[in-house]
Amino acid sequence: MNTPLLEVRALHKHFAAGPAAWFQPQPVVRALDGVSLQLQRGEVLALVGESGCGKSTLALTITGLEAATHGTILFAGEEMQRSNKARLRALRRQMQMIFQDPYESLNPLMRVAEIVEEPLLVHSIEPAPAARRARVLRALEDAGLKPAQEFAARLPHELSGGQRQRVVIASALVLQPALLLADEPVSMLDVSIRAEILNLLAALRAQHSIAVLFSTHGLSSAAALADRVAVMYLGRIVELGPAAQVLHNPLHPYTRALQAAVPVANPRQRHRRVVLQGETPNPAQIPAGCRFHPRCPLAEAQCKANDPQLHTVAAGHSAACLLHEQK
Numbered sequence: 001m002n003t004p005l006l007e008v009r010a011l012h013k014h015f016a017a018g019p020a021a022w023f024q025p026q027p028v029v030r031a032l033d034g035v036s037l038q039l040q041r042g043e044v045l046a047l048v049g050e051s052g053c054g055k056s057t058l059a060l061t062i063t064g065l066e067a068a069t070h071g072t073i074l075f076a077g078e079e080m081q082r083s084n085k086a087r088l089r090a091l092r093r094q095m096q097m098i099f100q101d102p103y104e105s106l107n108p109l110m111r112v113a114e115i116v117e118e119p120l121l122v123h124s125i126e127p128a129p130a131a132r133r134a135r136v137l138r139a140l141e142d143a144g145l146k147p148a149q150e151f152a153a154r155l156p157h158e159l160s161g162g163q164r165q166r167v168v169i170a171s172a173l174v175l176q177p178a179l180l181l182a183d184e185p186v187s188m189l190d191v192s193i194r195a196e197i198l199n200l201l202a203a204l205r206a207q208h209s210i211a212v213l214f215s216t217h218g219l220s221s222a223a224a225l226a227d228r229v230a231v232m233y234l235g236r237i238v239e240l241g242p243a244a245q246v247l248h249n250p251l252h253p254y255t256r257a258l259q260a261a262v263p264v265a266n267p268r269q270r271h272r273r274v275v276l277q278g279e280t281p282n283p284a285q286i287p288a289g290c291r292f293h294p295r296c297p298l299a300e301a302q303c304k305a306n307d308p309q310l311h312t313v314a315a316g317h318s319a320a321c322l323l324h325e326q327k
């Protein structure tokens with residue numbers, strides 16, 4: 001089997017959630033609580049879940065913008081935590097982040113050409129100005145900003161939301177990465193533009209064989225773009241499998257609730273409603289046993305005592321639910 005482009009093993013990221021005191025232990029938010037996954041070259045994996053489930057923390061920890069509490073991150077077989085500073089910098093150049101908010105990501109005083117050129121200067125790539133300019137224009141074209149020469153001269157306020165997100169994508173592409181980590185890249189955009197950006201990411205994968213780790217709230221947008229889907233809940237992956245199977249045959253009760261919330265175009269077609277009880281628990285006080293049990297419509301007595309782990313139910317399709325462990 002090929003070495004995965006990215007492999008994450010038992011990754012934990014904990015944050016102190018308040019000051020320590022002699023009369024109580026320091027509260028700790030377990031934003032990532034044992035996440036393991038693999039991503040092959042050119043593969044698209046979607047991370048799906050509610051706000052606060054750990055999707056963004058996972059992307060930030062993989063790129064090194066947050067330090068892991070413990071666990072292992074391997075990029076093309078190389079353990080990132082054991083790499084020296086220079087090697088780490090070279091590895092990180094191959095993984096580029098696309099943030100959620102294109103309005104906050106761009107410096108309003110810099111022209112598009114300068115924004116896209118900046119990563120080349122930071123990483124000392126293409127010292128010859130003519131070659132650097134050609135690379136910037138190619139990245140703008142690859143991101144769908146044509147004619148590139150015209151967009152290069154614009155300031156961010158002269159662009160629409162979708163065009164700004166394309167500039168963010170061009171700044172990532174200019175370094176010719178092997179992996180894009182897209183953190184809810186369409187959630188701040190108008191619905192009409194979302195499909196364009198998702199189509200662009202799909203085209204980039206097809207043309208350049210770039211792997212994409214893509215996080216989203218919506219199961220339907222995940223299934224439209226991804227080869228596989230990982231559903232996250234309170235810092236853990238609770239279901240992982242091929243996109244079509246997770247969408248059409250979800251195994252975990254939480255994924256079934258997400259699926260029931262996907263709107264259907266045909267008004268005659270009825271979904272069985274799945275209503276979850278209560279709110280997402282405080283991540284500083286993760287429930288004992290199955291962390292989903294306070295909201296799960298199928299919870300049994302054993303769910304309060306036993307913490308289910310991801311368990312393979314069908315080829316390539318696994319879920320963390322005690323009901324599936326018993327089958």
Ligand code: SF4
Pocket residue numbers: 252253254290291292293296297298299300303308320321322323
């Ligand atoms: Fe629900 Fe129990 Fe399965 Fe957890 S283990 S998802 S509480 S049925």
